[in-house]
Amino acid sequence: MRKTAISLGLALALGVLQSYCVAQTQAQNSENTTQSPTISAVAGNPPSTASDKPAENQGRKWRVKLGPVLMGASYSRFGGPVYYPYGLSPFDGYYRAWLWDPYWAYPLSYPAGYFGRNDGRGEVKITLEPRTVDPKLAEIYVDNAFAGTADHLKNMWLEPGAYDLSILSRDGASYRRRIYVLSGRSLKIAAKLNPPNPGEMKEPKP
Amino acid sequence: MTKSKWLAAGLACFAVFAFATPKGTVARSTALKYPAHAEQDGVAMGAVLLSSQAARNNFVSDLNHCCLVVEVALYPQKGQNLDISLNDFSLRTIGTDSAVKAASATLISGTLQKKASSSRDVVVSPSAGVGYESGVVYDPITGQPRRGGGVYTQTGVGVGIGAPGGQGGGTDADRKVMEAELDEKGLPEGAVEAPVAGYLYFPLAKKTKNAHYELEYMLNGNKVVLRLTE
Numbered sequence: 001m002r003k004t005a006i007s008l009g010l011a012l013a014l015g016v017l018q019s020y021c022v023a024q025t026q027a028q029n030s031e032n033t034t035q036s037p038t039i040s041a042v043a044g045n046p047p048s049t050a051s052d053k054p055a056e057n058q059g060r061k062w063r064v065k066l067g068p069v070l071m072g073a074s075y076s077r078f079g080g081p082v083y084y085p086y087g088l089s090p091f092d093g094y095y096r097a098w099l100w101d102p103y104w105a106y107p108l109s110y111p112a113g114y115f116g117r118n119d120g121r122g123e124v125k126i127t128l129e130p131r132t133v134d135p136k137l138a139e140i141y142v143d144n145a146f147a148g149t150a151d152h153l154k155n156m157w158l159e160p161g162a163y164d165l166s167i168l169s170r171d172g173a174s175y176r177r178r179i180y181v182l183s184g185r186s187l188k189i190a191a192k193l194n195p196p197n198p199g200e201m202k203e204p205k206p
Numbered sequence: 207m208t209k210s211k212w213l214a215a216g217l218a219c220f221a222v223f224a225f226a227t228p229k230g231t232v233a234r235s236t237a238l239k240y241p242a243h244a245e246q247d248g249v250a251m252g253a254v255l256l257s258s259q260a261a262r263n264n265f266v267s268d269l270n271h272c273c274l275v276v277e278v279a280l281y282p283q284k285g286q287n288l289d290i291s292l293n294d295f296s297l298r299t300i301g302t303d304s305a306v307k308a309a310s311a312t313l314i315s316g317t318l319q320k321k322a323s324s325s326r327d328v329v330v331s332p333s334a335g336v337g338y339e340s341g342v343v344y345d346p347i348t349g350q351p352r353r354g355g356g357v358y359t360q361t362g363v364g365v366g367i368g369a370p371g372g373q374g375g376g377t378d379a380d381r382k383v384m385e386a387e388l389d390e391k392g393l394p395e396g397a398v399e400a401p402v403a404g405y406l407y408f409p410l411a412k413k414t415k416n417a418h419y420e421l422e423y424m425l426n427g428n429k430v431v432l433r434l435t436e
Contacts, residue, residue, distance in 0.1 A: 067331035067366065074337040120377065160379040162386045180266040180387040182380045187266060 121157040122181035126150060126167070129192045133169055138193070141166040165189070172196035229394040230404030233279040240279060242432040246425055248283030253421050255434040256405075264405075265391070267384040268375060272317045273309065274410050276421055276434060278393055279403035287397045294425070297408040300418040300433070308406040311388035315381045317409065323376030328367055335360040 128138055128150055135150035142163050147153060150167065158181045167175040173193035181187060237243040240252025256264065256275040269275055274297065282288035298305040340355030375384065393404030406421075423430040 064328045064330065067329035067364070070331065070333035072333070072335035072337075072360075074335070076337065076339045077341050120379070160377065160383045162383060162390070178390070180383050182266055182375050182383055183377055185266065185375065 120183040121159055122183050123186040124156040124158060124165075124179065124181060125186060125188045126154060126156070127188075127190050128167070129190050133173065133193055137170040139168050141168070167191050167193060169193055229390055229392065230402055231277065231391060233281070233401040233403035237279060237281055240277075241435045242421070244430050244432055246428060246430050248286070249288060249425060250281035251423060251425075251430060251432065252279045252281075253277065253432045253434060255419060265387060267315070267318055267387055268322070269314070269318075269407065271321050272409060273314060274408045274419070276406045276408065277403065278406055278421070278423075279401060280393075280398070281401045282399060285399070287399055289397050290393065290395050290402070292393070292395060292406070294423055295406055296422045297406075297410070297434075298420045298422060299410075299414065300420055305422065306408050306410060309409045311385050311392055311407070314388055314407045314409065315385035318384055319376055319378075319381040322380070328365065331364040331366070333360075333362045333364065 126140065128135055133150075135154075138150040140147045140150055140153050140156075142156075142158070142165060144164065144166070147156070160181055160183045162178060162180050165175075165177050165179045173195045175191040175193045177189065177191075179187060179189065234240060234252065237245065237250035237252035241254050243250065243252040245251070254277050256277060258270045261269045261275050265275075276297065278295070280288060280290060292308045292310065295308040296305040297308070336357065336359050338355060338357050340353065342351050343354050344351050388405075388407060391405050393406055394402050419434045421432045421434055423432070
């Protein structure tokens, strides 16, 4: 029972540590982040094709980046019989190598960014200003099509293209901007919603 | 042509103009609001050289890698047309004889795509692990079982090489987006009656430290020179 508790504790600590490390790495390089797509391609923009492959060029430039820092911890127990002094060598458990490999925890939770750049999409991160605006009541429109509410769309992954982004709040406040999304890039938008003028009619939804 | 066809054609033209993406930026109230300004033949002109930070904030495209960006506003005389062409603008580094013409969005986006696709990422991922293993072992001499355990550690480094253009901006789709952005934010060309403003892109490979630049504009055969400041 105690061992099970220790194992669980270690696994939990590993998970927290792993998430922290990945978050740190992502903060260092926001371009490197990828995540499952929330929104797929929007009409009007060309989908990725085979011709989107980068052109071959001579004289490539190399940039060294720090990737995810992985740390792990584990506990294992074997029942033997194993004859001393070979039993407790860290190298004895060849068949248990998965247990002390820090990668063993990955199937539990794939961190954001693990799968690379999400097949050519770009990220759009939206934060609402002022913070008093309730994200649940702010509707996001991409090219005049409803995409979702701001509480669910803090991160969007879009195909490379130019889009008209609109955010409308229930109280009539609105924000409009033309955005340009490049593959593998992260676009941060601090959407400052303009309150409606007194006496002015509420802006119609797209 | 029947009446209905004329009507349809008129509606189509209206739709094209009404829903076309506006080009350029919003001109400031007067040319005097720009750090560099001048007036000639009734046409006022203002300009400002974008700093690297401003270029980063105003554009998704990474213009700092290829060119200098100048925001230009032109204020035509009331009731008179002004024909704007990119060919009339050039940028000169003060103290040198060479000058560069403003480049089109197509050219700049192509340059940016080429630069982006020629770079690769090398990702280094360190890893570390620690564990404890315990169990019952039998002493080969006495044959007695005894409990034992040991701490083991593991470290490693993974090195990965990304695909060309991994930092983004290297695909054809990206080039189209960059071209659209640069075109939509660029100074509109053609005949105008009202004040217009937009960006000009000058393909200067590297911004020389402490260098000063002059923007030259050919207006009705005369040269207007603005000394640019950020």
